Amino acid sequence: MAELTRATQDYLKRIWSATEWSDEPVTTGRLARDLGLSPSTVSESIAKLAREGLVEHRRYQSVTLTEEGTRHALRMVRAHRLIETFLHSRLGYSWDEIHDEADALEHAVSLRFIEAIDEHLGRPEYDPHGDPIPRPDGTVPPRQAIPLEEAADGEATVLRVDDSDPERLREASTIGLYPGQAVRIDDGVVSIDDAAAEIGRFEGGVWVTDNR
Template identity: 40%
Template structure:
């Protein structure tokens, strides 16, 4: 099965699995700027490493990733353009579903994972205009513009690195896992919510104060929450 949009960005069409891999690499590189290993992408996509190795070969043949033996991969300039177009599709679609169709912000990620492969650039340009040119999606993630430029973010920190006694404002939620998003939403941890770090427990939990209580977050979950100092 091939995507309708891939031909707009590369001369050879890409399968949905290949596009998923490109987006997965982008998401892993987005906050670390490091190359991505086979095992890391397999975990991100929920597939077995041999499947990723096969996809890496096909992406390298098309000049979409920089791949060398026994080294992690990185997107090439062409691969980055494909990734950013898909990310743009995804984040505009999420915004539309939440603002216009009544979806909860915690339930749109999986829906848009399916839709992002099957819309044209003309559609997303029209959708962007209809939505009054939003800069971020419901999770606080920046939306690439028509030139695939991403709005600049600065002075942001991961919640797990914030000092005790410090109050911050949630800006982005990096995870797309529905159960985690539902939990965060129920605990007052959505973009633009204010939280205070109260304590780090001996077993690695982060105790925070929100408008609805004092949830205890595993370090890995707190790392998925991007904040700015108030």
């Protein structure tokens, strides 16, 4: 994982991840907001990545990954999600702790280490949050899901809970919103057995099967 700088790896992973569950264009302004950096810093970094053939970007337009940039991004996403799965399933980390830990570890491990984790875990297709784990050949397991707030009233199954906000993960845990959990949706409320919460608390953070 060390052929690119850590900063470059972070940019490529962020650009790819930003388009995984959203149609919003990836702009330098959006990246600056997501990464907590100044727009000028991001613009300079994107220009450097473009010169290196990792992204395509024209001024005032969105940023897209090249084929080479996508290859590197998927390696990082694969490493991140396999490390998360290992920490959660083998080391007992709670699911609101593993994201930051994986962020630190993914830059330090070798490709051989990641492949060993994958084999040890039985080659899982999804991480603890329900995100698909890219395969070694760069393909990504399919996951058809819609945001909870777009689901129709009735039964649905949780497929994914966004891992970018530990507090939201803890909130989801309070009523049992885990991937694979069946839920009931009724007039803006999601419920599991006797636990219930307003769907607005999880807007943009919980994804379910399409029951429309």
